[in-house]
Each structure stands twice: as C-alpha cells, then as structure tokens.
Amino acid sequence: MRSVNLQSVYQAYRHLSFEQFQSYMRVFGARADRPLEMEDLCVFVELLYEHLKSLPQVESLMDGFYLGYSIPQISKEFDLLRFGHNYLLNIELKHLGTEEKIARQLATNSYYLKAVSSEVYLFTFVAESRRLYTLDENDHLRETSLPELVARLQWQSLTKELDLDTLFAPKQYLVSPLNSTEKFINENYFLTNAQRQIKQEAMAALNAGEVNTVLIKGTFGTGKTLLTYDMAHEYMKCGQEVLIVHNGTLSEGHLKLRDEYGWRVYAIKDFYDHYPSLTKRGVDLIVFDEAQRTYTYQLAEILAYLRNQPVKCIFSLDPEQYFSAQENRGQLISLLQAGEIPYKEYQLSKKIRTNKELSAFIINLFDRRKVNRRPEIRYDNIYLQYFTDPDDVRACLKKLEGEGWQVLINTPSGYHPVYCEPYEVEFELNAQKVIGQEFDRVAVIINENFYYNEDGKLVARPPAAALDYMLDRILYQNVTRAREALHIVIYRNPTLLEACSKIISRQHGPWVL
Numbered sequence: 001m002r003s004v005n006l007q008s009v010y011q012a013y014r015h016l017s018f019e020q021f022q023s024y025m026r027v028f029g030a031r032a033d034r035p036l037e038m039e040d041l042c043v044f045v046e047l048l049y050e051h052l053k054s055l056p057q058v059e060s061l062m063d064g065f066y067l068g069y070s071i072p073q074i075s076k077e078f079d080l081l082r083f084g085h086n087y088l089l090n091i092e093l094k095h096l097g098t099e100e101k102i103a104r105q106l107a108t109n110s111y112y113l114k115a116v117s118s119e120v121y122l123f124t125f126v127a128e129s130r131r132l133y134t135l136d137e138n139d140h141l142r143e144t145s146l147p148e149l150v151a152r153l154q155w156q157s158l159t160k161e162l163d164l165d166t167l168f169a170p171k172q173y174l175v176s177p178l179n180s181t182e183k184f185i186n187e188n189y190f191l192t193n194a195q196r197q198i199k200q201e202a203m204a205a206l207n208a209g210e211v212n213t214v215l216i217k218g219t220f221g222t223g224k225t226l227l228t229y230d231m232a233h234e235y236m237k238c239g240q241e242v243l244i245v246h247n248g249t250l251s252e253g254h255l256k257l258r259d260e261y262g263w264r265v266y267a268i269k270d271f272y273d274h275y276p277s278l279t280k281r282g283v284d285l286i287v288f289d290e291a292q293r294t295y296t297y298q299l300a301e302i303l304a305y306l307r308n309q310p311v312k313c314i315f316s317l318d319p320e321q322y323f324s325a326q327e328n329r330g331q332l333i334s335l336l337q338a339g340e341i342p343y344k345e346y347q348l349s350k351k352i353r354t355n356k357e358l359s360a361f362i363i364n365l366f367d368r369r370k371v372n373r374r375p376e377i378r379y380d381n382i383y384l385q386y387f388t389d390p391d392d393v394r395a396c397l398k399k400l401e402g403e404g405w406q407v408l409i410n411t412p413s414g415y416h417p418v419y420c421e422p423y424e425v426e427f428e429l430n431a432q433k434v435i436g437q438e439f440d441r442v443a444v445i446i447n448e449n450f451y452y453n454e455d456g457k458l459v460a461r462p463p464a465a466a467l468d469y470m471l472d473r474i475l476y477q478n479v480t481r482a483r484e485a486l487h488i489v490i491y492r493n494p495t496l497l498e499a500c501s502k503i504i505s506r507q508h509g510p511w512v513l
Contacts, residue, residue, distance in 0.1 A: 001029035001069055001164050003082075007062045010045040013038050031068035040093045040127035041067075041079075047130065051146050057154075064158045073170040073355060076112055081164075084156035088117035091149070092124040102126075102133050103141040108190050110139065115172050121152050170355075171440060171483055177229035178253030178437045184229065185261055195227045198346045203231060206285075206312045211342045213313045215332065218348030219320055220480040221359070225289065227348065228316040232287045236263075240284035245271045247293035251437055272298050275305065283311050291315040291332055299332065303339050321477055357381055358486055362479050364503045366472075368456035372506070379504045381485040386497045393491050397443060405487055406439040408478040410447075410471055442482035444475060447491040452499065 012024050018035070025032035032038060045062075052058045070077040080091040090109055094102065106122045113120045123144070124133045134144045174180075175189035183189060191199065202214045218224035232242050244265040246254055257263040271278060279286070286306070288294070294302075306313060315332060336343050360372040361382050387393045397407050449460045449471055460471035479486060490497045 001066055002027070003064045003161060004028050004030060004067050005059070005063045006041075006045050006065055007049060007059075009067065010042055010049075013042060025067075028067070030066075031070075036095060037079075037093065040095050040125075043127040043130070044091075044093055044125045047146060048149070051150050052153075055154075060158070061150075061153045066164060069164055069168075071112065071168045071170060071173070072165055074173055076108075076173075078109065078113075081113075082153075082156065083117070083159045083162055085159055086155070086157050087119035087121060087152075088113055089152055089156060090120065090122045092122075094124060094126045096128050097124070097126055099133070099141055103135075106133075106135050106141070107139060110135065111188075111190055112168075112173060116167050123149055174438070174483065175226065176253070176438055177226060177257070178251050179439075181253050181256045181261075184226075185233075185257075189226070191227065191230065192223060194348060195223055195230075198348065199227060199231055199234075202314070202344065202346055203234065205344050206314075211344050212311070213315065213336065213341055213343040215343055215345040216314065216316045216348065217318070217345065219318055222348035224316055224318065224348055228287060228289060228314060231314060232263075232285070235285050241282050242285045242287065243271075243278065243283050245286060245288045247288065247290040253437065268294055268298065272302065275302060279306075279309060279311060285312045285314065287314045287316065289316050290318070290321065292317040292319050292321060294332075296331055296335075300335055303335055303341060307339055307341055321473070321480075355381070355483060358479075358482055358484075361486065361503060362476075365479075365500065366458045366476060368452055368458075368499065372503075379506075382504055383485070383487040384490070384497070384500050384504065385487070386490045386494075388492050390491070393445065393489060396489055397445070400443045400487055400489075405441045405443040406481075407443045408481060410445060410474050410478070438481050438483050440483050441485040441487070442478065443487040443489060444478045445489050445491060446475065446493055446496050446500075448493050450475070450493060450496055452495070 009025075009030075013021050013032075016024065022032050049058075049062070052061050055061065064082050066078075066081040066083075068077060068079065069081055078090055079093045080089075082089040082091075090106075090113055092102075092105060092109070102124045106124060109122055110120060113122075122135050125131075126133070132144050132146060132149065133141055134148070136142050173189075175183045177184040198216065202216070205211055206214060216224060216228055229244075232244060235242050242264065244254075244257075244263060245268055246265065247268045250258075250265065250267050254265045258265040266278070291299075317332065333343075333345070357377050357379060358381065360374070360377050361379055363370050364372055385396060387396065401407050449463065450458060451460070453459050458472055458475075460475070462469055462471060488500060490500065
C-alpha cells in the first residue's frame, strides 16, 4: 500500500468518473468502493484545507496518509493513518455516531496502533455535525477542534513509505488463551463485533434463565476458543464457580490457567470419571471446549445427568475437527433434542486467525476439486520435502525442530499407545495435545496411508493398530494449527507429492488417483 495526498484524492473524486477514480485509487492499494464514505472524506478534506491553505507547508501536510488500511487476517481497518518518527496519527471518519461508539472504536484503535508506535494520537471526525473528537491522556473521549489536529500534523516528523503489512504483523494481535495465557488473563485483547454480539446474547439468555445450554459453533480461525474462554472468565469475575472441560490432553496453557490462576480445568477423561462429585461443589457454569470430540456414550451420559442439575452449560465445537468414529462430531444437537434439553445455538463464521495463503493451500490439499485462482496468493510460506528413508524423515524433522518449527505428529491417542511410526517417536506433540492451540510455523508428515478418493477428497487408510482413528482428520487438525508457515514432509507417497507440487506451482490439471 502507498500513501496518498488528501487534496489529490479529493480532487480526483470530485472530477473523475467513479470508475476512473477507483482505478486511480488502486494504484495506491486504497479501498474506494463506498461513495458515502468518500463523501464524508471530502467534507473532512474541505474543512482541513481551509485551516491549512495559508501555511507554507500545506502540500506536505496533506501528504503521507494511508487510506483504508486493513491489518491482514484480522481485517481491522483504519480510515486514515499517518506515520511519523515521533508519533502516529489516526483519523476515523463517521457520517453519524454516538460518543459511546466513537470512544469504543478509538480505544480499540489505540490497542492495535500502540503495538507499532509508542506514541499515538487518535481523532474521529463526524461529517454530519462537523465535530472532531479525540482521546485525552487518560483515554477519555473529549471534543476538540481542527486547530489541534493541524498542530499535530505540523509537529509530526513524517516518515517515508512503509511496508504496513510487515509493520502490522498479525501475530502480535492474535491472542490465544492457551498460547498467550498472560495476555488473555490481563485482557490484552479485543473481541470482534461478531464475538461481542454472541457473548452478549448468549450470556443474556443464560442469565435470564431462557435456557441453561448454549452452543458456540465455528471452524478453525473464527475465534471460537477465545470467545468461549472470555465468557468463562467473565462469569468468574462475577464470582461464579466455573468448570472447564477440555476434550483432549491438557496443554501447557491449560495447566497454567489451573496452577497459576486457579481455574478449574479438567481433561474430559478425568471429568467423565468423577463428574457427579465435581459438580456437587456449587458449580454455576460448565464449559465444554472442543465438545465435538467427546465420545458419544460419554456425552449422552453427562447430558442425562446435567439435565436435572441447576447448572449452566456452554458447548464450544467445530464439527469438522474430530479424530475417531467414537466421537460425537455434530451429534450433540441430536442428543440435546432427544433429551428435550432447551438450547440456543450461535455460529461464528468470519475467520480472524486465518492466513489466506495457508487457508487456500489447506482447502486445495483436502479437496482437489477446489482450485485457488487468486493470483495474489503465491504459497511462499508452504515448504515441501520428500523422503523414502525413515531415518532421513526423522533427521529432517529434528532439523526443523531445531530451527523453531513445531513438529506435530499423527499419533492419535493421548490415553493409550496405539500407533506410532518409527520416525515419530522422538516428538512429543500430537493432534490430541494441540487442540485449540496455534503456532507460528508447523511441520507435519504425510505418509503412504494418505490418498485421494474418486471425489478428489484427501482420505487415509487407518493404521492396523488403531482402526477407529481417522488420520486424514488428524492431519487436518495439525495443519490448521499454523499461523504463518507450513512445512510438509512427504514419506513414500509420490501421489501426494505430485498433488502438493501442483498446488504450489499452480498447475490446475486433473488430480492423480
């Protein structure tokens, strides 16, 4: 993205056709497809220019603005940004807006912008009323005037062109309760509008007694885990007794929440073995995280028991993330209906943690009929290696681990020894242990068990020692843990090597069965 001159943008919008104007804005990578917002920008530029036109440096003061920048993956957008060596300016444009909404938006912007600049000044211009607002040193909203903004422009030591996508690295904002536990506990994060709305509606329904059970559904990257744990934390802050049930092996993040912050966190196996005694201690809320992975018989028994208990329940689930035929997957709703348990269901659909490059590759890997035709996605962060010797696979994985890659193996079970390839024995983390977690760089193995079926879907033959485990779903779980880069090590599977090579090199021919 390139910076723009506001006077140039104003004159272009007023004198060019809308198609010509959009073409001009594409030169700068600026979004300009919303006429009402452009009208508000023009009102602002007209008033600002009136205050600047008598100054000798008027042209330079109208320069250096980034228009409509959006942080990758997060889709957090800023109307105007201007970067200086001494501080950063942010100006938001509104047609209408209450002071409450303006204050909330500027507070959110402050959180994101202070990650890239130690000193930030934030303003909101309301076009309808011609009013200008800012945050004071205590982050309280106050009305101000254009001369204050002009002074900030004059005192700013403007920087040269910046690579904003590099500056605003998404990983510094993507907070996970399990991988960024301290940030989560200290509430150093913001929920999206969709997350906040679901939180308000679900908690209102539970608190009013409309239902005792709510379901929060979402695929990987939608912020389901953060929302679920945020709601649990909210109830704890209100003095309620909350119990977290994680359907997998407890991670370091879970243990930290339990041992350092006093959360009551249990793996599903431990909860299932002792749930009558655990729920007798005055529990107000039970949160079932990754609920689709609970075995069907366990879930049916737990629901039958909880039906007669005065306890609220939140079930957080992704029906696509499962490892075994014994798991309930999406049968939770059927079990609730069969037990005549009233519930409300909420769906998170917009992905906020998804790297578009990784997401496109994963979609194409698991379904060869879905082809990425977007030229801007280049797969620069997908790495591929092929081996036929297990010792070389092990050596490669050890090297990657030493370079900071998180090696995730396909060994499925955390509770009983079922299956492990010889090249996997030295690596600790498997799909069972990383449910709900995320890592910057992930390395995975695709061996000879994987193949494409007649529909072009990636499937896998189960290992003889674990016939009920679905290795293709385990692989899906592992690859969706990556935030920035994915390294695939292929072992004795030329068909998958060819498929991956074609995806990366963007060859759109038919797949090999």
